[in-house]
Amino acid sequence: MSQPNPIAPKPWKDYTDLVSRLENNGMIVPDRARAERKISQIGYYRLSGYWYPCRQIELDDTGRQVKRYGLPMRSSAFQEGTNFDDIVRLYIFDKRLRQLILDAVERIEVNIRTIIAHVVGQQDALAYENPSFINPKKLATYFQNGNVRNQWHDWLGNHKAKINRSREDHIEWHKRSQKAIPFWVAVEAWDFGTMSKYFELLKMSHQTRVAEKVGVSTVKNLVNWLREINTLRNRCAHHARIWNQSSSNPLNYENDPFFHGLPSNGESKKRMLGLIAVIGYLTKQIGPGSRWIEDVAALIDDKPNPPSCSLSAMGIPEDGFPRAAFGIG
Template identity: 25%
Template sequence: MFKKEFKTIDEQIQILKKRGLTINDIESASRYLLTNNYYNIINGYSKPFLEEKEKYINGASFDEVSRLYFFDKEIKQTLFNAILDAEHHLKSLFAHRFAEIHKGDPEAYLNVSAYNDDYSQDIAWTITNFARIIRSNRRYDNNSIKYYIDNYGAVPIWVIVDYLNFGDLLTLIKISPISLQNKLAEDLISFIKANNPDFHKKFSPRVMISFIKNIHETRNICAHNNRLIYSSCRADGKYFKYLHSQYNIKPEDPRNTVYTTFISLQCFISRTEYAKLNNTIRKRMKTLDNHLFSIETNSILDLLGFPNDWYNLPPIQQG
């Protein structure tokens, strides 16, 4: 039997006050809870302000909890936009290298022999997915798939790749032959060098794919508006000495945090794109710092894996 009873907004407010949360503007807080969902705001973002399960620390306020919710939302939007840039670059690079290998066969992606046969189940799923995308889009006007079928009789990889989601793209890269993965990893070095001019090492497919996996997981958190603070990826990204050592991350340290995913993005986006991401996150953290009084901002940075006082570092020059 379901034991959680419905609570009116007034009852929700009283519960919060009873637990020691300061609410300076009852009317504003009531309207906020009505339009933003008590469960999402309070259950999702109260934890850093709790002394124990149902007791807030001295001085904790509703304004701080709602501000933390807004901060988390803004960081997700910022990260998501940067991940869209990374996805765009990966699709373009992959399509070019795949087409280069399979000259004369525009639909080689429908052929089992185009992939690494160690991944038979993923290959079958990928080919079925490609066929489904073509089948569902060829029936409708005003899309590139129908245009290419009508005018050229086939849909090349550089057209259909834009119909894949990030998870599809990750699988496609994972099941590709190591020769193609190497070409893709080598192409990405241009982004690494743009963000780190003295870089002269190799970027291996193993590291590349592990980074993409964690970027994909973080992307899903952002896209589905789940809570970013307290989140972590299922596995550590592979240790990339050149990159991680710059940020004092040792091989034994966790590499599944928002922070490690954030720094890995400089392997997939331009210097201008990364500078914008970096500087925007800093601004959001500084704004949060101006609105937190009962807890330290560093406690929130820690939940995201960022070093203490990270937002006080100088910005990256853009352009």
């Protein structure tokens, strides 16, 4: 069956026309030349993700919200007070938040993969290719889209590809010397996703030892945290908007006293506050003197607030970042 022809794209517009379009839809543009320059540098549709919440919600004749796919439809018109300069400030805020996240995630990734290599490598220097360390359930084959799959084989194939592509000096030396690459060297080729997936595949006994050394109360929590941090890390690495993103997999952290002062509603566990809390906790486990959470709090204090871009979209109370919950002033 032939596919229907796609709907034609919207016509191309130059930067002057794009700024005029924003003004015609009710956005305040204090400096047109600056607006054109910013759109030329950042991109109209990249910025549109930041002003989208500022667009008015469409209402039907009875005053009820018009919805599509279960979500309110937005009109082209902006809410009163929407200012282009505030949108750019929100974009810069999001960029700085990504930079802080990536800085912390680097520390977490290096720390946890080092712990995994030390704990598991103690028992077998080549454990990364030994299925006896893997949960038997993860060794089972299954069908997906007509293909036979196996989580362990999928991971091992990804690991080998990373080793083959790696140009790290110590890995290259082992290749040239035709020496087997020990676990504590091989992990230098891993990224966060490779590390988190390997931890998820391990038998419970190995997972428990790793979680204890990381400082996380349960294996279930650490698996959950690593999955969500990996998703966030990938968004940050690809420069995607993160400040108001929501996850379909809420974070688990009820059992640890560190988190008891945080809002108990499920929304905060699906949004940035939950991830900030988990990342802040892990950075403190790595370095008790870390001031990462203070840096995040200071950034959030200066967050711009265009219409409908409130702190609640981050899972943060409207009265500000919950410093007391983290024991900071």
